[in-house]
Amino acid sequence: MAYATDAVTPLSIWSRGDEGTIEGISGANQLAARLREVGAMPGVPVRVLRVGRTVVIQVGSSRFCLRKTDAACIKGMKAA
Amino acid sequence: MAMNIADRERPYVGRATVAVVGNPNTGKTTLFNALTGLSQRVGNFPGVTVERKVGQLTLSNAGAIDLLDLPGTYSLSAKSPDELIAVEALMGLLKNESAIQAVLVVLDASNLRRSLYVVSQLLEIDLPLVVALNMLDVAKARGIVIDAPALSEHLGVPVIPIQANKRVGLDELKEALSRVVEKGLVPSHKSVLPQSWWADAEQLARKYEGVSTGLALRVLIDNQNAFASHVVERFGDKFAEDLHALRAQVNADDALANREIELRYRRIDEVLDDVLRDPEPLRVTRSDRLDRFLTHPLWGSLTFAVIMAFVFQSIFSWAVPLMDGIDALFGVVGGWATGSLPEGALQSMVVDGVIAGVGGVVIFLPQICILFLFIAILEDCGYMARAALLMDRLLTPCGLSGKSFIPLLSSFACAIPGVMATRTIDDSKDRIATMLVAPLMSCSARLPVYAIFIGAFIPDRDVLGGIGLQGLTLFALYCVGILVAIPVAWILKKTLLRGQPTPFLLELPSYKIPDVGTVGMRIYQSGRHFIERAGTLILAATIVMWALAYFPRSETIAAHYEAERERLAGASEEVLDDLRAKEAGEMLQQSFLGRMGHAIEPIVEPLGWDWRIGMAALASFPAREVIVAVLGTIYSLGEVDEESASLRDALQSATWSDGRKVFNIPVALSIMVFFALCAQCVSTLAVIQRETGAWRWPVLTFVYMTVLAYIGAFVTYRLGMVLGWG
Structure with missing residues (x-):
């Protein structure tokens, strides 16, 4: 999966309060699979609630914490 | 019940x-x-x-x-x-x-x-x-x-x-x-998955007894996850081959899993179009606002520390009236038993063995209930996930993740549910490392041990404005286990359990008011478990230890003191009491327990312990609370101070043969550090064996903890003496 557009960025570089939609999850590991299963699918609204070594993201109506390095696998498009 | x-x-x-x-x-x-x-x-x-x-x-x-x-x-x-x-x-x-x-x-x-x-x-x-x-x-x-x-x-x-x-x-x-x-209404649901997947699954299911189409479909889709590996292991090599062939024929492995998620969510979204109206999916909730503070690197961590300090302080201060009540109750029962049973071995077993021993353990029920009250509240209101988030930062350097936090925190109540709670950790190496350090967390069974020695030997005075020295000592003992767990986990993850850092994904549920029923149920279950243990394992250990301390009855000593009493007939009550105490002491010295105790004395002496503590610690290897019961029995046999039956007074007045006090602050601390670190719980070792399926892990746990306990107790005692606390 390649993301050519500039607007699609990994959530790990988003700032606190940034909102947008998920464009995709890269990777074939269990973390990526679990993220998809809890609904982190393309088109789903997403927001970053906490930044730092451990980030908190809101996917739809659920909040998850994960490490910044792992959050890099979630690609999203920030709302203008 | x-x-x-x-x-x-x-x-x-x-x-x-x-x-x-x-x-x-x-x-x-x-x-x-x-x-x-x-x-x-x-x-x-x-x-x-x-x-x-x-x-x-x-x-x-x-x-x-x-x-x-x-x-x-x-x-x-x-x-x-x-x-x-x-x-x-x-x-x-x-x-x-x-x-x-x-x-x-x-x-x-x-x-x-x-x-x-x-x-x-x-x-x-x-x-x-x-x-x-x-x-x-x-x-x-x-x-x-x-x-x-x-x-x-x-x-x-x-x-x-x-x-x-x-x-x-x-x-x-x-x-x-x-x-x-x-x-028996089974939903007549049209699967969202392609018909061809079902056909393949059915083909596989038909060949193996006990494999349903649903199960076959699951393993076909799930590649290499916990479930698929488990099923493959169970149905054998032939099944693995067939499955592999089928997968190769269908598609690349992970594609099926991704496709499943996609198809299911497509259908879910269709249904939700009809069923759900959510005008503002990304609204900022009250939980989000709370989290800005509670998961803040500085304020959140400080809040966490304050909550923990409050919990430990409460365990000590709130339980006192209830414990006094239980103490008084056992005092009355003991007095009644002394009066209604004929003097002799039976009376001694009931009063000195069962009542002094088991009573000494049961008295800590209020503290156990308070500990579980806090754990249940923190868990049910949703705070635990935030604590895990904050702790991930501290746990990562040890090679673990925030996922290990909840099992470790549960271990403060009891290592057994703690070890079982490691099942939420996906990575098997992280899971084993967590299990191996879980028994270092100070479980509730250590609480009676700390409580008795802190109550008897640590001065009850305020330091740091409002926080008592006793509560602070308790907090420090809880920290000992944590501080030791860090390097142990680190070494394990660098050597025996070396592996990649594992991902950490945890849901933060919305905060809610804890449910009274759920919290009550948790307290009830843990209290019941504690009482059951006191009534079975602890009771049995107490009776065995009582018998070892009571038998053999020496005819010579009895005859000697009988003659003494006749010689001193008419002497004051004080002299007679003194005589009775000497007789009891000599009887204990020559009992089986006394002889065994003297044999191990050279091993425990460097820790500042006398043989009685040594024997009590040895007897506590099956379950650590036993020490309280055994000390109760030993001191109630060895002393005849009928006025105050409480173990605390007996400990405070215990002396060496040369008249020096056995216990001082360094000795009490040395015992507590030993108990903080030692693997004195057969049930925990058994559950580690069961969960890992290998004997080497419980054996390793036992060895490393016992060695560290001895070293820790030795250092504590020497340091305490050097600092002049003796």
């Missing part, structure tokens, strides 16, 4: 079993408690959903059924050992587990989309299904509108709106369950 004893005797055959399934944090346990109440039986040990919990429920038409609470799961594609148990139970793969006849799935209405994923999977495993739509109040407060009848229409199964914490809608839920169980 009487109800539970009766349950155990009633055979469970021929009764329907209904499994309770759902995502974590959907109020599943609250609903389970509300439906089954005190009829539930939890293996042997308390724990939220780590252990198998069964309760009874009587339905109007279907009669009595068993309700089985399964661990929370997001998906039937199991990724952790915990989820594996849930999926195996549903698929009928668990040994000694009756087949499940129906499923009650609990949904979080404020998280409907995600909750429906597992429902979509459950609709395809050929079991009758009832949906409980929980937390509608939370959803409503956020402006979310859900059309339950329409959802029911779409899914083809009953959907019952409930509020488990307020016990709303339970009758309707029971009614629906009753209908479904009685008729």
